[in-house]
Amino acid sequence: MTVATLASEPSSRDRILDVAEGLFARRGYAGVGMKEVADGVGLGKSSVFHHFASKAELYSAVCARILSTIEDRLVRSLAEGGAPQVRLERLVGELMELLAAHPSYARLLLRSLFEDDDLAGDGPEEQAAQRAIGGIMESMATLLKEGMASGVFRASSVPHVLLLTVGQIAFPFASGEFGQEVLGKDVFDPAQVKRLKKEALELVQFGLVEQGRA
Amino acid sequence: MTVATLASEPSSRDRILDVAEGLFARRGYAGVGMKEVADGVGLGKSSVFHHFASKAELYSAVCARILSTIEDRLVRSLAEGGAPQVRLERLVGELMELLAAHPSYARLLLRSLFEDDDLAGDGPEEQAAQRAIGGIMESMATLLKEGMASGVFRASSVPHVLLLTVGQIAFPFASGEFGQEVLGKDVFDPAQVKRLKKEALELVQFGLVEQGRA
DNA sequence: GTCTATAGGGAGATAGAC
DNA sequence: GTCTATCTCCCTATAGAC
Numbered sequence: 001m002t003v004a005t006l007a008s009e010p011s012s013r014d015r016i017l018d019v020a021e022g023l024f025a026r027r028g029y030a031g032v033g034m035k036e037v038a039d040g041v042g043l044g045k046s047s048v049f050h051h052f053a054s055k056a057e058l059y060s061a062v063c064a065r066i067l068s069t070i071e072d073r074l075v076r077s078l079a080e081g082g083a084p085q086v087r088l089e090r091l092v093g094e095l096m097e098l099l100a101a102h103p104s105y106a107r108l109l110l111r112s113l114f115e116d117d118d119l120a121g122d123g124p125e126e127q128a129a130q131r132a133i134g135g136i137m138e139s140m141a142t143l144l145k146e147g148m149a150s151g152v153f154r155a156s157s158v159p160h161v162l163l164l165t166v167g168q169i170a171f172p173f174a175s176g177e178f179g180q181e182v183l184g185k186d187v188f189d190p191a192q193v194k195r196l197k198k199e200a201l202e203l204v205q206f207g208l209v210e211q212g213r214a
Numbered sequence: 215m216t217v218a219t220l221a222s223e224p225s226s227r228d229r230i231l232d233v234a235e236g237l238f239a240r241r242g243y244a245g246v247g248m249k250e251v252a253d254g255v256g257l258g259k260s261s262v263f264h265h266f267a268s269k270a271e272l273y274s275a276v277c278a279r280i281l282s283t284i285e286d287r288l289v290r291s292l293a294e295g296g297a298p299q300v301r302l303e304r305l306v307g308e309l310m311e312l313l314a315a316h317p318s319y320a321r322l323l324l325r326s327l328f329e330d331d332d333l334a335g336d337g338p339e340e341q342a343a344q345r346a347i348g349g350i351m352e353s354m355a356t357l358l359k360e361g362m363a364s365g366v367f368r369a370s371s372v373p374h375v376l377l378l379t380v381g382q383i384a385f386p387f388a389s390g391e392f393g394q395e396v397l398g399k400d401v402f403d404p405a406q407v408k409r410l411k412k413e414a415l416e417l418v419q420f421g422l423v424e425q426g427r428a
Numbered sequence: 429g430t431c432t433a434t435a436g437g438g439a440g441a442t443a444g445a446c
Numbered sequence: 447g448t449c450t451a452t453c454t455c456c457c458t459a460t461a462g463a464c
Contacts, residue, residue, distance in 0.1 A: 012429080026330040031244035033457065047430050049459065107328050110385075113392040114321050116240040137396060154420075159397045160386075160406075160413040167385020171324075172377045178327045182351060183373045192374075199374040206368075206420055226447075247439065261448050263441065 013051045015041050021062045025104035028111050029059055060125035063112055066105050067132035073098055078139055084147030085205075091143065092169060092204055093197055099173040100193040106173035137162065165204065172196055227265045229255050235276045239318035242325050243273055274339035277326055280319055281346035287312055292353055298361030299419075305357065306383060306418055307411055313387040314407040320387035351376065379418065386410055 010018075019040035023032045034055055038045040052058035077094045078087055099106045141162055147153035172179055172187055179187040186192065224232075233254035237246045248269055252259040266272035291308045292301055313320045355376055361367035386393055386401055393401040400406065 026328075028242045028244055028325075028328070030242060034459085035457080043429090044431055045458090046432085046460085050429060053459095055458065110324065110388075111242075111328055113389050114240075114242070114325055116390065133392075154416070156413055156416065157409055160409050161417070163386045163389065163393055163396050163401075164382045164410070164414055164417060167389070168378050168382035171381020171385055172374075174324075175327050175377065175381070176330065178347075179377055182377050187377075195371055195374050196378070199370055200378055202368070202370065203375070203378060203417070248441085249439080257447090258449055259440090260442085260450085264447060267441095269440065 012041070012043065012047070016043075016048055016051055016058070017062055017065060020058055021066070021104045021108065024059060024062055025108040025111070029055075029115065034058075056121065057123060057125065060121065060123055060129060062108070064125040064129040064132070066102075066109060067129050067136070070095070070098060070105070071132040071135045074136055074139055078143065084143060084150060084152045087143055088147065088153075089201055089205065091140070092201055095169055096173075096193070096197050096200060099170060100188055100196075103173070103188050106170045107176065110170055110174045140165075168203070169200060226255070226257065226261070230257075230262055230265055230272070231276055231279060234272055235280070235318045235322065238273060238276055239322040239325070243269075243329065248272075270335065271337060271339065274335065274337055274343060276322070278339040278343040278346070280316075280323060281343050281350070284309070284312060284319070285346040285349045288350055288353055292357065298357060298364060298366045301357055302361065302367075303415055303419065305354070306415055309383055310387075310407070310411050310414060313384060314402055314410075317387070317402055320384045321390065324384055324388045354379075382417070383414060 016037060020032070020037050023036060023040065034048055035045050037058070038048045041048070048058070052061060073094060074091060077091050080090065081087070082090070141158050144153060144158045144161060148155055148158070175182075175187065183192055187196070230251060234246070234251050237250060237254065248262055249259050251272070252262045255262070262272070266275060287308060288305060291305050294304065295301070296304070355372050358367060358372045358375060362369050362372070389396075389401065397406055401410070
């Protein structure tokens, strides 16, 4: 870990992470070669190995960076306070905007969940990633619990609703060409993102908020 | 394509498809080797190549088989008729049961959507797969449109809701160890499946069905 | 930090005997 | 239909010069 420079040029390390993020998102861990990453950055393959000791380590670093970014955003969002209803709406909206602003995020994260050999190695990056996932899920679970306890949200099983909702929010931004075919337009087009946000918020809200059904 | 035998023993071709389905679901296209598939079936690698000319063809055949199964089930479900509300409830329930009964399905299908080199080759299996996807999505879209036209469903954008809902339904069954950690129990355990179905139905229903909000 | 060269293994696919 | 043997290529990773 080198010290951040004041100059604006991104370090080789960061440029490698950027390229690897895009490739891993599109083709998965096994589908990407280190040579491909190196070519994308404009370096030799050996130079990539100088910054990341192995392909697995590079992958972990990519995942950890994404998860930390998401966790930061969610924690900040929840810290702004407000009624559970308001916090939930803000959280879903910001999460979707974050995923929309970084097309690799949803795709890479969902892919990483599908790997059976989980990234539960013992490297520091893996630990950071696991911690971030834990933080993300626990913040959301806490919010749901509070809302249900106060009667604002419909009583239901927090973990099950959590799992369903995560899929609902993340899938559209991971669905690639499929999503494009369903919508008829690019999923990441601002107008489509806006519409997805609106529909998701209405689905979540009217599905969770108590409204006269005892 | 050989003729189906009356004997109950599955053909080598079917056994290859079974093994490949599980492996592709867990490790993705690039993460699986033909040797691995052959070992799983108990054959030599060359024997697998006798049944499927290439790895890509094997993958397409696996996808096509799954998609046809799902399409059949959905078409049959929708043909049973009933009010849009009833048909939607039945469709979501049956789809989730199908995904729950075949742990590879959701994982493999979501993975296949994430590949950027889509399976849009011109082989017959690819065409069958594409046709099945089209049929599945169109049936669901038609159902939503009918419900909205008759005022039973809240007016909204059919494609966007479709995309969000597909993610909600499929993700839990594709989420693997992540889902297990969130729920504290195996996602495919009958009790968990039942609960997921209940929560999903309530989310979809109260999010779509008009209930006193002009 | 970046490079060339290479080790060592495994991949997809083919040839041809049985 | 299944096998053994093999071809060719590309993979992760390392060695060591600059």
